[in-house]
Amino acid sequence: MRLTLEIWRQKNGSDPGRFVTYEVEANEHMSFLEMLDVLNQGLIAKGEEPVAFDNDCREGICGMCGFLIDGQAHGPNHPGTVCQLHMRFFHDGQKLRLEPWRAAAFPIVKDLVVNRSALDRIIAAGGYNSVRTGSAPEANAILINKNDSDQAMEAAACIGCGACVAACPNAAAALFTGAKITQLSLLPQGQPERYIRVINMAGQHESEGFGHCTSIGECQAVCPAGIKIEVIARMNKDFIRASLKRRETTPPATISKSGSPYA
Amino acid sequence: MSVAGTKSIETEAPQASPGALLAFWNNPIGKKALMSLTGIILSLYVFAHLLGNMQIYVGAEAINGYAHLLHKNLALLWTARVVLLAAVLVHALAGVQLYLNKANTRPVQYAERVNIISTTASRTMIWSGVLIFAFVIYHVLDLTVGVAHAGPYEDVMPYQNVLSGFRFLPAAIAYVVAMVGVGFHLWHGLYSLFQSLGMSHPRYTPMVQKGAAIVGTLVALANISVPIAVLTGLLR
Numbered sequence: 001m002r003l004t005l006e007i008w009r010q011k012n013g014s015d016p017g018r019f020v021t022y023e024v025e026a027n028e029h030m031s032f033l034e035m036l037d038v039l040n041q042g043l044i045a046k047g048e049e050p051v052a053f054d055n056d057c058r059e060g061i062c063g064m065c066g067f068l069i070d071g072q073a074h075g076p077n078h079p080g081t082v083c084q085l086h087m088r089f090f091h092d093g094q095k096l097r098l099e100p101w102r103a104a105a106f107p108i109v110k111d112l113v114v115n116r117s118a119l120d121r122i123i124a125a126g127g128y129n130s131v132r133t134g135s136a137p138e139a140n141a142i143l144i145n146k147n148d149s150d151q152a153m154e155a156a157a158c159i160g161c162g163a164c165v166a167a168c169p170n171a172a173a174a175l176f177t178g179a180k181i182t183q184l185s186l187l188p189q190g191q192p193e194r195y196i197r198v199i200n201m202a203g204q205h206e207s208e209g210f211g212h213c214t215s216i217g218e219c220q221a222v223c224p225a226g227i228k229i230e231v232i233a234r235m236n237k238d239f240i241r242a243s244l245k246r247r248e249t250t251p252p253a254t255i256s257k258s259g260s261p262y263a
Numbered sequence: 264m265s266v267a268g269t270k271s272i273e274t275e276a277p278q279a280s281p282g283a284l285l286a287f288w289n290n291p292i293g294k295k296a297l298m299s300l301t302g303i304i305l306s307l308y309v310f311a312h313l314l315g316n317m318q319i320y321v322g323a324e325a326i327n328g329y330a331h332l333l334h335k336n337l338a339l340l341w342t343a344r345v346v347l348l349a350a351v352l353v354h355a356l357a358g359v360q361l362y363l364n365k366a367n368t369r370p371v372q373y374a375e376r377v378n379i380i381s382t383t384a385s386r387t388m389i390w391s392g393v394l395i396f397a398f399v400i401y402h403v404l405d406l407t408v409g410v411a412h413a414g415p416y417e418d419v420m421p422y423q424n425v426l427s428g429f430r431f432l433p434a435a436i437a438y439v440v441a442m443v444g445v446g447f448h449l450w451h452g453l454y455s456l457f458q459s460l461g462m463s464h465p466r467y468t469p470m471v472q473k474g475a476a477i478v479g480t481l482v483a484l485a486n487i488s489v490p491i492a493v494l495t496g497l498l499r
């Protein structure tokens with residue numbers, strides 16, 4: 001199958017960038033990224049700069065890959081990452097537009113690669129989790145309601161790809177942050193720091209320049225991990241409770257963008 | 264303290280405390296919670312106002328009597344007005360601030376971004392909101408104060424005022440357009456307010472979402488029926 005690709009090319013953060021059109025010959029058994037590998041081999045052979053895109057596992061679990069295909073984060077087949085998207089979902093002669101995640105909090109590194117360290121800093125802002133160290137605890141010493149553990153596990157499926165930010169009209173990372181809040185707040189082990197954690201993570205989310213949640217649900221429509229916006233409601237509830245209950249008056253300490261391992 | 268070869272996590276020194284309420288307002292989650300609470304106040308008013316309005320179909324004595332009842336206790340009347348004014352100002356300020364922030368959160372726009380599941384109502388909240396704001400000012404000047412009234416204005420005589428006002432076609436059209444805005448705003452708002460306050464459940468949320476769409480539509484249609492009834496001569 002022959003495809004026409006309109007790909008966003010941008011040398012670095014200060015280059016304004018533009019779309020460049022390419023033709024590529026692929027077959028339907030390839031994954032989308034393999035199709036781009038073919039394109040890049042051709043570009044290298046011609047002495048041109050290959051298209052930069054992020055990837056690692058190529059099996060939908062690491063969260064490195066992702067860009068918009070024809071206006072949809074991770075392409076038209078949901079839920080799934082772009083590395084798990086196969087060319088059989090497209091047809092011969094199709095024209096596709098590839099665009100990077102666009103958000104102030106995700107500066108473009110090159111072409112389709114963006115810097116998603118802001119998500120790491122939100123997690124880091126959550127801080128530590130108190131656990132008893134020493135000998136391994138008895139496996140069933142802490143009893144957890146099945147429903148809660150299931151929901152915590154579902155939230156923990158978030159791979160940090162950033163598609164939710166990309167699909168949100170306000171570039172909010174609410175689905176991501178909500179998932180990270182939920183996976184701990186539902187478990188007994190997450191209780192000691194539950195309320196300070198939500199204040200700090202929501203504070204970091206804001207200071208990173210992400211937007212607000214307007215409950216329209218575009219994030220959950222593209223999330224490859226199937227995270228639902230119920231996690232955002234959980235985060236909202238914990239944030240409101242924490243704000244009402246807090247005794248200390250210091251505002252959240254935000255993690256600096258330059259002076260951290262997550263630059 | 265840092266270990267050789269590693270970088271420690273540095274935090275920016277927290278600034279002076281802005282106070283709990285201001286900190287809540289400054290975080291988008293807190294701001295949305297306040298929008299939700301003020302939205303509830305305004306929605307309850309919209310329902311009450313609609314129920315009051317529907318008495319126009321009972322007759323002139325019913326609705327005029329109701330208006331006189333509301334005007335009997337001026338302290339209560341003004342308390343309600345002040346609460347509503349405060350609610351709408353907080354709500355609108357928050358909504359406009361959040362809307363304006365969109366230019367900061369995504370400074371470079373997409374060439375193309377497809378909406379997959381969001382409703383039209385959810386994507387136009389700022390426009391239905393601005394429409395409501397403009398309409399409320401006009402509406403108060405028209406039927407409460409009377410200075411923007413098309414026909415002869417009579418104090419606390421809503422039946423006569425509604426009839427004389429809506430016989431003027433542009434006034435009726437403005438009213439219908441504004442009510443479509445209210446319907447859309449409620450369509451998404453009545454569902455979103457639960458989400459903003461942290462209430463979501465796989466069993467109830469879909470019902471809330473459908474219910475909000477139905478209630479929004481019914482409120483709009485019921486309000487719109489009044490100018491239609493006047494123009495078609497059903498109310499005379």
Ligand code: HEM
Binds near residue numbers: 302303305362388389
């Ligand atoms: C009758 C008057 C009004 C009612 C009943 C009402 C109700 C609501 C409700 C219930 C919400 C949902 C809140 C949430 O998501 O937590 C909402 C959202 C919103 N309202 Fe209103 N509202 C009214 C007037 C206004 C006005 C005058 C504006 C002025 C600009 C406005 C702008 C907005 C915006 C922009 C949102 C969406 C915020 C977002 O999530 O991005 N509304 N409204």
Ligand code: SF4
Binds near residue numbers: 176222223226
């Ligand atoms: S919530 Fe879903 S879309 Fe967002 S970062 Fe996690 S896996 Fe990606």
Ligand code: FES
Binds near residue numbers: 054064
């Ligand atoms: S490359 Fe790991 S999820 Fe796509």
